[in-house]
Each structure stands twice: as structure tokens, then as C-alpha cells.
Amino acid sequence: MFTRILVANRGEIAVRILRTCRVMGIETVAVYSDADAGALHVSLADRAVRIGGAAPAESYLSQPAIIDAALATGAQAVHPGYGFLSENDAFAAACAAIGLTFIGPSADAMAKLGSKTAARRIAESAGVPVVPGAVPQDQSDASLIAAATTVGFPVLLKPSEGGGGIGMKEVHAAADLPGVIAQARREAEAAFGDGTLYVERLVAKPRHVEFQILGDSHGTVVHLFERECSIQRRHQKVLEETPSTAVTPALRARMGAAAVALAKAAGYANAGTVEFLVEGRGDDASFYFLEMNARLQVEHPITEAVTGVDLVRAQIEVAAGGRVPWTQDQLTQRGHAIEVRVCAEDPRQGFLPQAGVLALYREPSMPGVRVDSGVVEGGEVSVHYDSLLAKLVAWGENREAARLRAREALARYPILGIRTNIPLLMRLLAHDRFVAGDLDTHFLETEAASLVPPDAPPSDDARAVAAMAQRVSAATATPAVDSSWDPWTSLGGRRV
Amino acid sequence: MSEAATSITPLGAGRFLLNRDGRQRIAYATQAAGATWVFLDGEVMVIGAPTSSTTRTTSADDQASLAAPMPATVIAIAVQPGQKVAAGDVLIRLEAMKMELPVRSPRDATVVAVKCREGELVQPGVPLLELDET
Numbered sequence: 001m002f003t004r005i006l007v008a009n010r011g012e013i014a015v016r017i018l019r020t021c022r023v024m025g026i027e028t029v030a031v032y033s034d035a036d037a038g039a040l041h042v043s044l045a046d047r048a049v050r051i052g053g054a055a056p057a058e059s060y061l062s063q064p065a066i067i068d069a070a071l072a073t074g075a076q077a078v079h080p081g082y083g084f085l086s087e088n089d090a091f092a093a094a095c096a097a098i099g100l101t102f103i104g105p106s107a108d109a110m111a112k113l114g115s116k117t118a119a120r121r122i123a124e125s126a127g128v129p130v131v132p133g134a135v136p137q138d139q140s141d142a143s144l145i146a147a148a149t150t151v152g153f154p155v156l157l158k159p160s161e162g163g164g165g166i167g168m169k170e171v172h173a174a175a176d177l178p179g180v181i182a183q184a185r186r187e188a189e190a191a192f193g194d195g196t197l198y199v200e201r202l203v204a205k206p207r208h209v210e211f212q213i214l215g216d217s218h219g220t221v222v223h224l225f226e227r228e229c230s231i232q233r234r235h236q237k238v239l240e241e242t243p244s245t246a247v248t249p250a251l252r253a254r255m256g257a258a259a260v261a262l263a264k265a266a267g268y269a270n271a272g273t274v275e276f277l278v279e280g281r282g283d284d285a286s287f288y289f290l291e292m293n294a295r296l297q298v299e300h301p302i303t304e305a306v307t308g309v310d311l312v313r314a315q316i317e318v319a320a321g322g323r324v325p326w327t328q329d330q331l332t333q334r335g336h337a338i339e340v341r342v343c344a345e346d347p348r349q350g351f352l353p354q355a356g357v358l359a360l361y362r363e364p365s366m367p368g369v370r371v372d373s374g375v376v377e378g379g380e381v382s383v384h385y386d387s388l389l390a391k392l393v394a395w396g397e398n399r400e401a402a403r404l405r406a407r408e409a410l411a412r413y414p415i416l417g418i419r420t421n422i423p424l425l426m427r428l429l430a431h432d433r434f435v436a437g438d439l440d441t442h443f444l445e446t447e448a449a450s451l452v453p454p455d456a457p458p459s460d461d462a463r464a465v466a467a468m469a470q471r472v473s474a475a476t477a478t479p480a481v482d483s484s485w486d487p488w489t490s491l492g493g494r495r496v
Numbered sequence: 497m498s499e500a501a502t503s504i505t506p507l508g509a510g511r512f513l514l515n516r517d518g519r520q521r522i523a524y525a526t527q528a529a530g531a532t533w534v535f536l537d538g539e540v541m542v543i544g545a546p547t548s549s550t551t552r553t554t555s556a557d558d559q560a561s562l563a564a565p566m567p568a569t570v571i572a573i574a575v576q577p578g579q580k581v582a583a584g585d586v587l588i589r590l591e592a593m594k595m596e597l598p599v600r601s602p603r604d605a606t607v608v609a610v611k612c613r614e615g616e617l618v619q620p621g622v623p624l625l626e627l628d629e630t
């Protein structure tokens with residue numbers, strides 16, 4: 001087993017990985033950019049190494065800086081988290097070349113699965129159904145338009161490399177394609193350094209259901225059931241839950257077997273996620289392979305909540321050469337878990353990201369609730385990184401119990417100083433269609449009018465609290481100087 | 497026994513006990529960015545903030561203003577001085593927090609001057625380009 005691991009990430013996922021390392025008695029090394037010198041993940045590690053400037057390219061994406069930090073601190077392994085270098089096969093190969101264990105799949109498996117087109121071929125060879133689609137060899141606009149016409153509109157235009165919905169575009173008519181192609185290509189190049197595009201048929205009212213898998217270097221692969229991630233905005237997930245309200249035991253068995261077959265065909269070791277689109281609901285539903293995410297997912301805690309395992313611990317164990325710690329039969333789903341992503345963004349301003357200081361930040365603590373976060377009160381949310389502040393995961397004996405816990409926990413989660421999406425998440429969790437489990441990937445778009453908080457004037461209660469807060473603040477700012485100020489008389493309504 | 501309909505008791509560290517007609521709730525409040533922010537049962541209210549009517553029209557999807565809505569990096573300038581643009585045309589593409597924020601033309605106009613360059617980190621409120629008068 002490793003004695004020292006470097007965590008090549010920031011924010012909530014770095015914190016989450018550091019915590020498991022501590023539990024395992026493994027020393028930790030954090031890396032940080034200039035913008036993150038005071039960040040939570042830095043203070044939680046045994047050692048911390050500055051790796052460069054605030055821009056990701058100068059720090060968290062800098063392979064030489066991270067490898068130097070690992071060598072300088074004597075780390076034996078690197079955990080990449082998600083995003084940044086987690087799905088960069090060149091980085092995985094560079095680590096392997098100097099004897100540093102990359103906690104994730106091999107560079108080879110990653111390269112095969114990282115390309116959507118190659119991943120499709122693997123899926124087809126493993127007998128896993130795929131969405132009808134095409135990748136023109138010649139990437140000219142004319143070829144892409146011809147491919148889209150063959151597949152049939154509406155189509156989805158996707159970058160061949162990468163994921164996370166970046167650069168993905170829905171196109172409903174051939175006339176719209178040229179403009180969209182240019183933007184998709186630019187975003188793909190900016191995000192992944194490769195502008196190759198891929199055309200796929202757009203499935204009507206699809207659900208996004210993914211399967212967690214874990215493989216080891218001895219050829220064993222198990223799945224840890226599904227996660228339903230249909231609640232998305234522009235392909236960025238907002239809420240995830242497990243089990244899925246669309247998946248029956250028979251469908252789960254078919255999809256789980258397909259996920260395992262795909263991972264085996266790719267020679268996949270470590271944690272990964274096989275994403276499917278599901279059309280319909282129940283035993284007769286169709287499912288299509290979308291892509292495989294060769295890393296730990298943001299939403300992995302809901303799987304941990306219903307299966308009771310620590311996925312990061314399992315990742316570290318199999319990376320060290322160990323076997324998958326459970327047989328398929330030992331894995332079961334107990335209860336229901338819902339995760340909501342708490343983001344620094346203002347739904348009322350078109351989800352504009354918000355940067356600034358977290359003037360007040362208090363996490364809820366109550367039965368069945370877990371908060372994975374990377375921020376602290378007084379900390380600054382930087383413009384350089386994504387807007388995810390924390391993930392709130394609620395577990396319950398059933399879906400309704402989990403839903404009510406998630407809602408109550410959000411109502412006890414004050415974040416002030418910058419706007420967040422908590423008011424939207426509260427409305428989402430109370431929405432009739434969500435309560436009924438009637439979901440598809442267009443849910444947020446379709447229901448936006450009832451989910452985005454109205455621009456209402458503050459309530460009388462809020463005004464009263466604000467007035468008291470202003471008086472308390474004024475009193476604190478001038479302590480005991482103003483002798484005429486007496487809290488017992490001037491704080492009207494204060495109960496003594 | 498007569499009691500004020502609403503009483504508010506500071507509990508310290510930004511916590512307040514709100515009692516309206518005997519029903520108790522915990523609220524949180526603090527001063528930030530020149531305003532008082534209040535959190536009550538999952539809703540956030542900002543009181544005494546500079547009027548938001550100027551920012552209401554901006555969004556991550558569609559910037560009606562010719563300034564960045566937040567600190568952002570200029571990733572592309574799609575127009576040149578002298579160029580005619582139509583309402584809704586994308587003039588400049590910004591990026592912040594991994595999101596692309598297009599700056600669109602609010603009307604049909606001619607570009608007079610471009611006041612930023614690609615790769616530049618721009619601050620909110622500072623015009624990124626100038627359009628001719630209508």
C-alpha cells in the first residue's frame with residue numbers, strides 16, 4: 001500500500017480524497033495555485049506544494065508542475081480527482097513512466113475510452129447498444145452536414161474528445177449547422193485541444209442513467225448500480241439520484257451486465273462510469289451507450305450512500321494492485337440517495353456564475369445528510385474555477401424520505417455574500433413532476449418558469465431581520481464608544 | 497400577556513431568532529457588498545443593494561450590455577471597427593468559471609471601436625466596445 005499520495009486537484013473533490021487517505025493512514029500532499037493558497041484542501045493535507053498561477057493551465061493542468069511536486073515530496077501515487085488531468089492519458093502515461101502510480105485506469109484504456117468514436121466501437125464489439133450516429137473522417141462542414149442528414153435531425157453535435165457536456169450542441173435543422181459547427185469546434189479545441197466532432201441522433205425525452213463500475217488489474221469488474229442524472233442544465237448535472245425511478249430490476253440487470261461487458265472489453269481497471277441514455281421506463285425501456293467516464297464522478301457519493309462503500313478507498317486499493325474488495329453478490333442497494341450540486345450562480349440572471357467572498361457560510365448537519373465541500377466561511381470563490389461549491393447528499397429509506405431530507409437540509413444551509421442556486425434546488429425538490437419521478441434531460445429547461453425564483457421584494461420578516469442585523473453590525477463597528485447607545489433600550493423587539 | 501407580533505433576537509455570529517406570533521424560526525444575516533443579506537428557510541434576500549435593474553437584462557446566455565457581467569477572460573472578438581452588426585449578433589465571447597458568455601449587440605449598429613483584446617481579463621462595468629449612436 002502507498003504511504004504518501006499527492007492529490008492533483010482542488011475544491012470539494014480534493015478535500016473528499018484527502019479525508020479517505022487520512023482514514024487509511026496514508027500521508028497526503030496537496031497542490032495549489034496562487035488563487036488557492038488559503039483554500040480548505042491545502043490546510044487539510046499533511047504537506048502542500050504551490051504549483052503555479054491561478055489560471056488552470058499554469059497550475060492544475062500543468063503536468064510538469066504536478067509531477068515535480070510528487071517527486072519532491074516522495075509521493076508514490078497521484079489521485080487526479082475529476083476534471084483537470086483526470087482523463088488525460090498522456091498524464092497517466094507520464095506518471096507511469098517515472099514509476100508514479102496514477103490512481104485511475106491505464107493510459108491505454110483511457111485513450112481508447114476518451115475518444116467517443118473509439119468507445120463506440122468498443123461498445124459495439126461488446127454487444128452494447130449505441131445511439132445511431134457517425135463521425136466523418138473528413139471534418140469539413142459539408143461532411144458533418146452530410147453525416148447529420150444521414151443520421152436524421154434532430155442531432156447532437158459533440159466533441160469526439162472530452163466530456164462534461166462542453167461543446168455539445170443540439171441542432172434541429174440543417175440550416176443551423178454551419179454556425180453551430182464553428183462554435184462547437186472552437187469550444188472543443190479550447191477545452192480538449194482537439195476540434196474533432198461527432199454527430200449523433202437526438203433521443204426523444206431521454207433519461208440519463210449511468211452505471212458505476214470498479215475493475216482491478218486481475219480482470220475482475222463489478223458494477224455498483226445506477227445513478228439517474230436527468231436533471232441537467234446544458235448537459236451539466238444539477239441533481240442526481242439512485243435508484244432511478246425508470247429502472248426496474250430486470251432493466252438494471254441488463255444495463256449492469258452491459259456496463260461490465262464494456263469495461264472488460266476495454267481492459268478497464270479502477271473506478272469508471274458507463275453513461276446510457278434510456279428511452280421509456282421499466283422492463284421494456286431501451287438503453288443506449290453514450291460514453292464512459294474514466295474517472296471518479298462528481299456524483300459518486302450517492303452510490304456510496306446506498307451501497308455503503310468508500311469508492312475512493314476502493315480506487316486506492318485496486319491502484320495498489322489489490323482486488324476489487326467485493327463480489328457482485330455482496331453489493332446491494334439500500335434506500336435512496338439524492339445529491340444536489342450547490343453552485344455559485346444566479347438562476348435569475350441566466351445562471352450567471354458568481355465570484356466573491358463567502359461572507360457567511362454554514363453547512364447543515366442532520367441525520368442522513370452528507371455535505372462534500374471545498375469552501376469555508378470568509379473564503380473567496382475565484383473566477384478561475386468552476387462554480388461548484390458543495391454537494392449535498394441526502395439518504396433516506398425511500399425516495400420520499402431522501403427528498404424531504406434534502407429539502408430540509410437546503411433550508412438550513414445559509415450561504416451569503418454571493419448568490420447560489422439553493423433557492424432553485426428547493427423549488428426543484430418540491431416540483432410535482434420531480435416528486436412523481438417524471439424526469440427527462442429537458443426537465444430543467446421545460447420547467448424553468450416554476451423553478452427560477454421570482455424577483456419578489458423581500459418579505460417583512462427578512463426586512464425585520466436585516467434591520468436588526470444592521471443595528472448589531474453598527475454596534476459592533478463602534479464598540480462602547482457611543483455611550484448613548486444602550487442595547488436594552490435601542491434594540492426594539494429584542495427579547496430579554 | 498401582550499407581546500410584539502414580531503421579535504428578533506440576535507444569537508451571535510450572524511444568527512437571529514425570529515419570532516412572529518409565537519412561531520420561531522432561525523434566520524441568518526450579514527453585511528456584504530454594501531447590502532444586508534438575509535437567509536430564511538432556503539430563500540436569500542438582499543436588502544439595500546444597488547438597484548439591480550441594470551443587471552436584470554444580463555444573463556449567462558445573452559449579454560445585452562456591452563460590458564462583462566463579471567470578471568471574465570476575453571476568448572474571442574468577433575467584430576472589427578467599421579463593421580455593421582445586427583441586434584443579437586455575437587460581438588465578443590467571454591469566459592468565466594468555465595462558462596462561455598457571449599456579448600451580443602443590443603441593436604443594429606456599426607462598431608466604432610473595440611476596447612479589449614483577446615486573452616485580456618476584463619472587469620464588470622467597463623465597456624468592451626463602442627457602437628455608433630442610433
